[in-house]
Each structure stands twice: as structure tokens, then as C-alpha cells.
Amino acid sequence: MSGFRGPKGTYDVIPGGREPHERPELWELVEGLARATFERYNYTRVSTPVFEETEVFVRSSGEASDIVRKEMFSFRDKGGRELTLRPEGTAGVVRAYIQHGLYKLAQPVKLWYMGPMFRHERQQKGRYRQHTQIGAEVLGSEDPLLDVEVIALLYELHRSVGVRDEVFYINNIGDFESRRRYFPELRAFLEKHRSELDPDSVERIEINPMRTFDSKDPNTQAVLEEAPTIGEFLSEPAKEHFEQVKAGLEALEIPYEVDERLVRGLDYYTLTVFEAKSGALGAQDTVGAGGRYNGLVSLLGGPDVPGMGFGTGIERILLAASAPEERAAVDVFVVTLVREARAPALRLATELRREGISCDLDYAGRSAKGQFKQADRLSARRVLVLGEDELSGGYVTLRDMDSGEQRGVPLSDGSAALLRELAR
């Protein structure tokens, strides 16, 4: 009751967990499906530290981003280094790509990761201070078909877990050339309507005018109805890239909607951006999102290498999926009726486990009845009974929990006979 609790905005994955993301078996499920999916797409699992030099995130996300401005868990180590618990996954992976010269390998390099991210935010449904992302980063290719592959991968991952009521939105936010021509126009328009915008949007006019499209303020949205969109300013290569992405998605029969208002929160995105939203979530309805980031590698001090990736939140995936109600059953439970049977029982259980049979026994000092109850709770299909009679007779009683049938199995010739019986 009182005493220690987990830190604000965190949760535990434990037996008896209520929310889907608190249930251990559902984590096993998602992690397993993620591994299998990435394996089929030939991605390599990587892992980078959960903290980095603060500057890595400041540079990649942008000084003006909300992440940098108010959401970082930052600290100083004993050597005076400025460090930050990673708020997102891309920056660390790109840092590692540069540091280890992975651009010298055959390109593209296709990577994926899974691990905790930290953001100092007030929590609500689907938003936690520590959450877990599965992410993909592909470096070294600008092929629009790669954009298609990455989106397809996320689509299949979500579908395999059973994310409900999901829509994929995509947009083209242009290359640097397109934006160089678009931003002055958009800024001029926003300045003209400055007095009608909400304060946050006014602030963005200078920082990144496209992000005003993110505003939920009704007045701002009304103004933006008339705003110029990037479509009119796209360079030919940028247009062509997007056309190929759309054609690719159609060829794979992946449903999507173009949303010209879609702008991602991080400044490093270029060209293709996308977002997967689920109606099964609350206000935080983005299950996964990503895009192309052709300037990021050089921004972090590497060569001019393009990149494309996504991040998807395991908590949100589970929240948006229909949760199966099964629990893992144990194959065999060993019941002991006298003290002297306990050591032999553990020996028996160990032999079975070595043969790949899942098996458990009582460590709580339960009565015989209590042990059978426990076996039932664990959905054990078979129970092995070791009592006085069995010990002196050199056999074990095998009970089938469904039929209630019991028979003795001799232990004299090792476990072969028993295994044969269990296999039936």
C-alpha cells in the first residue's frame, strides 16, 4: 500500500496486469512478431545506449522541438558530461552508424531496434514517461521503393498483432529545394493572419511554419484552410519521388490516405512522412510514425547519406489491439505427498525439463489438495504424483487432468517409459 511505488508515469509488466501493456504474455507476443517480421525483411537488430550525449538529441530533433525544449530527462555524470535518457531512437542509431563507419558497408544498411524511450511528460492514455518503441532505420538509399518497404513493414507488423481501426496517412513535405521556396510564402501568409492564430502557432512562424498545421485550435485551423500548401512548391524530383511511393503502396495493396496537413514533430524529416493512427486509442492515437530524413546523417557530422525509418510504440500497439485471453499452460505438474518425495520430484522435473517438457512443482508447502489446485490453475494437462507408495515401489503415478485417469509408470529404466507415456 504505502512505501515505494514506481516513478510517476511508469508502469510494471507483471502477472495479473490489467492493461494490455501490463501483461507479460502480450509483450512476448509483440516482441516475437516483431522479430519474425524484421527477419523476413532482412533487417539486423541493433542496440545502442539508452542515454547519449545531450547534444546528439539537441542536434537531431532541433533546438526548437518540444522534445528538446521540455521533455528530456537530462543529467550530468560525475565527470561533468551532459547526458540525456533517449527520447527517441533515430538519433542514437544514426550516431552509431557514423561513429563506426557503417556507410562503408554495402548500402543500404537495414536496422531495427526495440527498447525504452524517455520523455518527461504528463501521462495519459497511451502516453508514459518511459515507453517502448520498436523502430526501423534504413540508411544509404533514396529509392522511393525503400519508403514503400518501410511503410509496408510497419503495416504488416501492426496487422500481425491485430491493431484495430487503423488508417495510414502519408504526405510529401518536400526536399530542401521545395521547402526553400515554400517557407517564405507560408510565413508571409501566416504573418498576415498573425492576430487570428493561437500563441503556439505564432511562435512557430519563425521556427518551422509547417508545424502550425499541427494546431488543434479552431481559429488557427480556419485560417489554415486558405494557407498555401507545399504541393504547389514541390520540386520535380520531390513530386516524382512521392508518385512512386504512392504507386508502390498501391501495388502492395496497402491502403493509405494522403493528408496534406500531416507534418511530423521532428525537424529532420524530408519528402515522405507517414503516420498510423488507430480509432481504438484515446487522444494519443498515433500508433506508429516515421519518414525520410535525408539531411540527418550529415547534420550529425557524417557523410551526406539519406535515411528512412519509423518508430512504433508497443504500449499503443497493445492498447489498440484486441487482447487474447489465453495464458500459457504448463505441460506437467509434480505433486509430492511426503517430505522425502520432494528431492526426487525435483530430479524428475529437471529431467523432463531437459527433454523440453515444461514442468513445475510446489514450493509453498501446500497440502495434496492444494497442489492439485495449483496444477489446475496452471492448466497442467498431466500430474505426476510421488508419495510413499511410489517411492517404495519405484514408480510414479501419472494422472490425466482431463479424464481423471491414473496409472503407475515404473521409473526403473530411466525416464524413457515416462516420456513415452507423456507423449501419448
Add this chain to the structure above:
RNA sequence: GUGACCGUAGCUCAGCUGGUAGAGCAUCGGAUUGUGGCUCCGAAGGUCGCGGGUUCGAGCCCCGUCGGUCACCCCA
């Protein structure tokens, strides 16, 4: 960071106009000297989130604080 609502056993909750805590489920045991799922009986389990105030007396009223939920902001 802002706002609203909430905080009583492991879980879900009851607790009257303030008189010092109860149920169901779960757990353990028994009825059935070595046998589960049904039933019955019993036991164990609570600093009433925490701190302060008012009062003869606070789970209940007041203030603060911590935590939760949802929304804003933003995002996975």
C-alpha cells in the same frame, strides 16, 4: 507545464447527518488421513495514499502534498 475527476484488503467496491472498517472475487486450510475444476465451512489479509488542521472523536469536514485517470500541449 495547465485543467477536471479520483485515491478504503492482492483485485472490484460498500461504508448513512463525523462515533475509530465491511462484502464479493482471489489466497491458504478444512469438509474428502494421498487427488483439481462444483458446493459448504473457516482463516489470514487494512499505517482508509501521505502530512497537517478542525473536533471529545475524522475513512467521512478543511488545507497541503504525492499518486492515478482523462483532456490540453505534444507525441510512440
